[in-house]
Amino acid sequence: MKIVLLVDGGRPAPQALTAYCEAVGFRLIKITPTEGGWQKLLPEAFGVMLLLPAWGSGAYLDSSCLWQHFLADQYPHLRLLMTSYEQVDYVNHLDLLRLADYDAAWWQQTQETHITEELPYFTGIDLSEKLKRFFAGHGDDSVVAVLSRIRLVVQMASRELQKMQTPYSEIYADLVKPAQLANKWREWRNRWINYYPLFEHTPLAGKLEQIALLTEGMEHWMLAGGKEQEPLANGMILQVLNDMREQLQQIEKQYVVQKLSHTYR
Amino acid sequence: MGITRTIIIVWSWKAAGIGEGVWQVAGSANANDLVVCRDWPVSQEGDTQNLAVLIRQYLQQDGEVMLFLHRYHGYSQEHLKQIIQQAPEGQQERLRCFLFGEGADAIYLTSNSKGLLGTSGTFSAQLNRDGQPLDVSAIADAERRLLKSAHFDYIWDIYQLALRRRIFEFKEDLFNCLGQYLPQMTFEPGELYPLLRLPENRMLFLRLLSFVGRIRKGSDLANEIRIFERNNNRTLTFDDCGIQLETSYGASAAEQYALLAAYVLRNVLAKGNAVSLLELRERFEELLEQISGLTYHS
Numbered sequence: 001m002k003i004v005l006l007v008d009g010g011r012p013a014p015q016a017l018t019a020y021c022e023a024v025g026f027r028l029i030k031i032t033p034t035e036g037g038w039q040k041l042l043p044e045a046f047g048v049m050l051l052l053p054a055w056g057s058g059a060y061l062d063s064s065c066l067w068q069h070f071l072a073d074q075y076p077h078l079r080l081l082m083t084s085y086e087q088v089d090y091v092n093h094l095d096l097l098r099l100a101d102y103d104a105a106w107w108q109q110t111q112e113t114h115i116t117e118e119l120p121y122f123t124g125i126d127l128s129e130k131l132k133r134f135f136a137g138h139g140d141d142s143v144v145a146v147l148s149r150i151r152l153v154v155q156m157a158s159r160e161l162q163k164m165q166t167p168y169s170e171i172y173a174d175l176v177k178p179a180q181l182a183n184k185w186r187e188w189r190n191r192w193i194n195y196y197p198l199f200e201h202t203p204l205a206g207k208l209e210q211i212a213l214l215t216e217g218m219e220h221w222m223l224a225g226g227k228e229q230e231p232l233a234n235g236m237i238l239q240v241l242n243d244m245r246e247q248l249q250q251i252e253k254q255y256v257v258q259k260l261s262h263t264y265r
Numbered sequence: 266m267g268i269t270r271t272i273i274i275v276w277s278w279k280a281a282g283i284g285e286g287v288w289q290v291a292g293s294a295n296a297n298d299l300v301v302c303r304d305w306p307v308s309q310e311g312d313t314q315n316l317a318v319l320i321r322q323y324l325q326q327d328g329e330v331m332l333f334l335h336r337y338h339g340y341s342q343e344h345l346k347q348i349i350q351q352a353p354e355g356q357q358e359r360l361r362c363f364l365f366g367e368g369a370d371a372i373y374l375t376s377n378s379k380g381l382l383g384t385s386g387t388f389s390a391q392l393n394r395d396g397q398p399l400d401v402s403a404i405a406d407a408e409r410r411l412l413k414s415a416h417f418d419y420i421w422d423i424y425q426l427a428l429r430r431r432i433f434e435f436k437e438d439l440f441n442c443l444g445q446y447l448p449q450m451t452f453e454p455g456e457l458y459p460l461l462r463l464p465e466n467r468m469l470f471l472r473l474l475s476f477v478g479r480i481r482k483g484s485d486l487a488n489e490i491r492i493f494e495r496n497n498n499r500t501l502t503f504d505d506c507g508i509q510l511e512t513s514y515g516a517s518a519a520e521q522y523a524l525l526a527a528y529v530l531r532n533v534l535a536k537g538n539a540v541s542l543l544e545l546r547e548r549f550e551e552l553l554e555q556i557s558g559l560t561y562h563s
Contacts, residue, residue, distance in 0.1 A: 016447035053437070058499055059561060060437060085440040085546065096444060097542050123433055129563035190399065194378060223397075 002046040004081065005031045005038065009054025009063065009201045017083065020099045024107060033205035047079030047110070049094075052086075053124030054201040062124035063202045066131065068113065069255050070203035076114035082122075090120040127202060128255070134195055135252050143195055144248055146188040150222075151241045153179040157226070158238045168229040176226040185222035189215075204251050211247050214240050269297035269328035270421060273319060274372075274382070276335045279304040282386015291405035293414040298421075299323070300381065300412055307339030317351035320360060324352065329359045331424055336366035341482045342504045349512050357512040363424060364505045369494035371423050374401045376498040379419035381412070388412065422562050428506055428513070429556040434499075435472055436549040442469055443542060450543065455536035468493045468501065475502045477530040510556065518555035525552050 004021060006013060006028045013030070021028045026046060031038035042048075050067060053060035064082060071078050083094040092110045094102055136142045157176050160166045192215075196208045218240050221231045231237050278285050283302070290298035301323070305315060316332070323330045332348065334340035345362045352360050365372055374380040374390040381403045383390035389402035403416035446452075446460070461470045471480070471490040480486045480502070494501050507526075511519035525548045531537035533545075 012441055012445060014444040014447045016444075020448075055437075058497075060434060085437065085444065087546075087550070096440075096447065097450065097546060099448065123560045125561045126563040186399065190378065 001025055001027045003027045003029055003041065003044060005029055005041055005045050005048045006051065007031060007033065007048065007054075007063075007067075007201055008051045009056075009061070011051050011055050013051055014096060016099065017096065020102075024102070024104045026107065033203060034200055034209050036206060042075050042078065045078060046107075047081050049081040049083055052082050052084045052122045056200050057197050060124040061127055061198060061201070062122040063127050063199075064119050064122060065126065065128035066199075066202045066204065066255055068116065068119055069128070071113040072116075073254060077112050079110045080113050080116065081110060082120075084122065086122065088120045088122070092116070093120060125198070127198060130195070130198055131204075131251075132256055135248075135256050143188065143191045144252075146184060146191060147241070147244065147248075150181065150184050150188060151238075151245065153181060153184075154226075154232070154238050154241055158232060158235065161229075161233055162235075168233070172227065172229075180225070182223050182225040185219075204255060207247050207251055211244050214244050214247075268295070269299065269323060269326065270295055270331075270417075271299045271301060271323040271328060272331045272333065272381070272417070272420065273301045273303065273316075273323070274333045274335075275303050275305050275316070275338055275340070276333070276382065276386065277304060277337075278302045278386045280386065283388070284386075286410060288388075288410045288412050290414050290417045291411040293417065297328075298414070298417055300417065304386075305338065307344065311344070313344050313347045313351065316348055320348065320352060324356045324359055327359070330361070331421065332360065332362040333365050333372060334362065336364050340364060342508065345505055346508045349508055352512075361424060361513060362505060362509060363427070364502075365500075367491045367495050369491065369498060370500050371427075372420055374403065377419075379416050381416055381420050426559055426561065427500070428509060429553065429558060430560050431500060431503070431506065432549070432556065433553060433560050435476065435503075436546075436553075438469060438472070440542075440546070442466055443545075450541060452540045454532070454539055457533050457540055458535070461533070468497075472501050472503075473529060473534060475504065477526045477534065478503075478507070479530070479534075480504070514556050518552070521548075521552040521555050525549065 001022075002025065004026045006017075008030060018028045028049070029041065031041065048067060048071060050064060052064060053062050055061070064080070068080055071080050079092060081092050081094065082088070082090070083096055085096050087095060134143050136145070153176065157171050160171045160175070161168060192212075196212060199205055199208055218231065218237050221228055221237060226232065226237075276282075285302050285304055288300040288302070290300070301319070303316075303319070307313075308315075320330050320332060334344065341364070345364065348362055349357055349360060363370075363372075368375050371377045372380050373382050374388075375384070375392060378392070378401050381388060383402065388404045389400065392399045392401055403412050405411040405413045442461070443457075460466070461473065468490075471486060471493065474480050474486060475490060480490060482504075490502055507519065507522055510522050528545075528548055532540045
């Protein structure tokens, strides 16, 4: 029996959907994008099915465009299937209130991701637009811009400390303290917290989760305004910021644009 | 100069807050944006004449007004109706009115960091984020009485879409529940009521009652649904919905709302006729079609 990976988008998937899929020869396996392991199932899968719109952060969300990007890039022969309580005229869409209308032949007519041209409209916040703003170089929604400002200060302080061997008390007084790292960090945290839960049901959830874990390692240092010398001296802070930057670059490259935003410089 | 966008907020500004007054919006693309703060409880006679005069002032010269009335100041659906009816002919569609309270709506900073209202009659609040205090404020410059444009714009935009969004989310949440009984597509008269009365469906059941206008102001049910609103940071009630559909979207929107509410009341919440999920969906779609525009800002 072929398998289809179900992303329920934080909503209760009807038992009838599982039973229907079984009846037409497909086993539905629920996956949780924030947890590891689901990508291992992809090579053997017939497709990924999204229950749309997803629910998260107090709103309905349309994650289809991000999944389309991911599959077209990594697994172009898989199908991106969509199911909802809406009436949508689209070759890969299953209407939950008309399951009986979709026979085994329907599944064979569905399109693989590399063929799909335009996705249908689903009511919900378009997460691909949200992600663009996440990476935008300016504006209230830009998460990357704030992080880059923090990294710039840390990078300069590290260079002074390690290469120029300037005493940290001087670096702190002249560079780190005036930069008000604690405030910048709070600003970053504030924007991050508003954003990253939105992507819980998308293929980039795992990467965002890794970034969230990375931030925990330096939270204390940042909130203390960078007073402590050791985490900077041993390179830990800059390393974490570099790791975060790398993860973010990968996300932007894969899901937003080919040309990376200037804020990484 | 653009059209004047005015948000009038009737709330507890005086007792412990910043007092009544008019605030401008810093750096707004629209130089005429204003927030007017008033602390006017409902008069004993229940008339809303003073509000009608205030609204008329800001509706002049193509102005748009969004009015927020605090429920604890005694306002209800009836007052909204009165206020909208008192707006000059041809200007009603430029007036939107909402009831709010209990810290549960998007207008509160405690619900939404881009909101306007803080704690105790202010525009600022302290939140707890992962055990750490986080100060949030809609104020750009307190001395000059300036608010941040990002907060003003966010509230303006989100409440412009509020009715459509609330109805769409209600529909999806209802189908989340009814979808669990698929492949059953039709429910016999009276069959749905006990299912919706199950404890796990309590919030949805109360929303259905609110949708059909069966929650009385000040009742236990009203208090219960407010608790759900507070805990979920969402507006779940429809008491400010029906009348506004007519003024903002026209008579056919109000008519569709009335038809759907009657269908739900008679067939979903009582033993009228059998309920077909396809028909129920179609009725929701017909209503949503009448409420033009976006459901969400991306």
